[in-house]
Amino acid sequence: MSSITRAVAYLVDLPVEAERNDAVQSFLKQETIFVEISTADGAAGTGYSYTIGTGGTAVLALLRDYLLPRLHGQDARRIDAIWQDLFAATRATAVGAITSLALAAVDTALWDLRGRQTGLPLWIMAGGARDRVPLYDTEVGWLHLTTEELVAGARKAVAQGRRGIKVKIGKPSAVEDAERLTAVRSAVGPDLDLMVDANQSMTAAEAVRRAALLTPVNLLWLEEPLPADDLDGHAHLARSTTIPVAVGESLYSIGQFAQYLRRGAAGVVQADVARIGGITPWLKVAHLAEAHNVAICPHFLMELHVSLAAAVPNGHYLEYIPQLTAITSSPLAVEDGAALVPRTPGLGIDWDRDAIDALRKA
Template sequence: MDPIKNVQVELYRVPLAKPLSDAKVLTGRQKPLAAVDLLTATIETVNGSRGFGFSYSLRAGGSALLAHARDLAEALIGEDPNDIGRLWEKLAWLGASVSRTGVSVQSIAAFDVALWDMKAKSANVSIGKLLGAYRNSVPCYNTSGGYLSAPLSEVLSNVERSLERGLGGIKLKVGQPDLKKDIERVAAVRKHVGDGVPMMVDANQQWDFTTALRAGRMLEPYQLVWLEEPTHAYDYRGHAELSARLDTPIATGEMLSSVAECCELINHRSVTFLQPDVPRVGGITPFLKIANSADLNRLKLAPHFVMEIHIHMGCAYPHEAWVEHIEWLEPAFNERLEIKDGQMMLPERPGLGFSLSEQAKRWRVDA
């Protein structure tokens, strides 16, 4: 055994180029998004093996993630880093009095990803290969260019740049108070790109069931790959009913923060595309449990955000998987993902394949 001798956690506030707004802002539930709080964990063993992982928070919560991670870090000292499943449970039980979802597991995620990074590096393969990759690339789509804070002219320009870069699909934010404006926006982009470009829309939970059903029917002529988060994230039955009554596939799951919650979507037959988020569910270890259940039910996979992690998950999933291209965290890392002919390529670099950039150090938060 090469035991863990040092664990370091840090928080960085990575600024966006400009604030972005989705339907949650237009309905007054949130403020525009201006930065991403990035929680990092670096784990080192006695013999010098190192693992790097991260989690994140949008808007509030970053300081809470850091505080909880600091509480947990010492519990890893002296442990065998190969025992990833056991260590996940150890950390989860330490924080069980506050929760086994939310902040608690999202802090654990940074450690969990770092341990998988170390294990893959020791085998000199990427995490995706370590997990038994089914493919070396997956289709990818851009989200960051389709926010509601951008006027239609800017969205069309963003779409052009995304397609020129080689991205395979486009996702648009919807869920405005005036549904007609959503439909007009989607229609304009579909006309601009033609029928051959995959398109998705995301309502960010802003519709009740009746509005979601009506909107879904109005959107069906535009041949969408999926309709995302049409109603409340925990409305398992509502999403199931929409899946049964609409031709457009339903996608959701990004807001859930446990294996049990994601499995409720599976058990209710709520989705065609399941959208778990590695940091939000607690890391790669719980994500694999979700993916296994999704596999048994022959669901498709479209993990939320953090493409730097999810490229590995998408390539290791046996059925159709998409990875979301959002470039917000790119300035924090030295490496970049390769995109070609609509596909995001699995990195050949060992482990996660990412390291913190010098630029990121300027954004460190001493909370």
């Protein structure tokens, strides 16, 4: 029987593995929300989601007080049915980050459980389009780094075989952004993919201006230039520049992605499993993007997203930001600048249970 008999949630605080600052915020810590689910036939799965410093206890309370009690007795094989039931039970707080993060922790646990029951890894269960995904490096491009540090980090990333590098922008002076990127481009040459991320820091007019200023650097994409709710601004920007506009880490529903894609406001989709509400809606967004001939390059969570980006035909890039080193026993496997999919059943993340217990906060 796949009837759910146990569901628990807890919170683990992870310190950041490197200083990370962008135009609007600093990555304070990773509040990692875990959910463990067991069934009557002895199967078990572990799922998770995260915040970058605030809100973790709110997610935990939503899970413990409202969502997890609804799981008891449900058939763990019916993942979409469970997702819809939990979403319907939270309509007073949806659509939004707290609800999505809670749903994601449950949903990823159910997919992990399914993989362990069937003996299949996630990338096969979700489609199996390929067995590796090219990596681009964000860790070398944070906004607080000096130009000299950016250049040194870029050269190191190239030496490690990275296919692309992402640099944060949003300096008070647009000229400074341009100078920093020009230095990086000169250091890495014309062929390496170079992306930029403004972290929603600009007005619509400023985004148009900076896109024009940065066009000579030959960017693969311009990420989150405007607040995520400014759909009109993104659509206008996309029409005004040849640089593809990338969005998605701050969108929390399939419908929001659909609006961006219909308007031609997203040249690259960056859905985040935790922020969209789990693997179940992530796959729907990926296939929606595929139907619009748009690539999906997921945000963060490389240890989980490697399987999903490999599973779908339009998975194009994986973002390199390590953040689970302290609570996993084996690192992401990398070969020739690409991340390799895990071969073990379920999510394929090798959790260090003792380390998790040592960092558990609630």
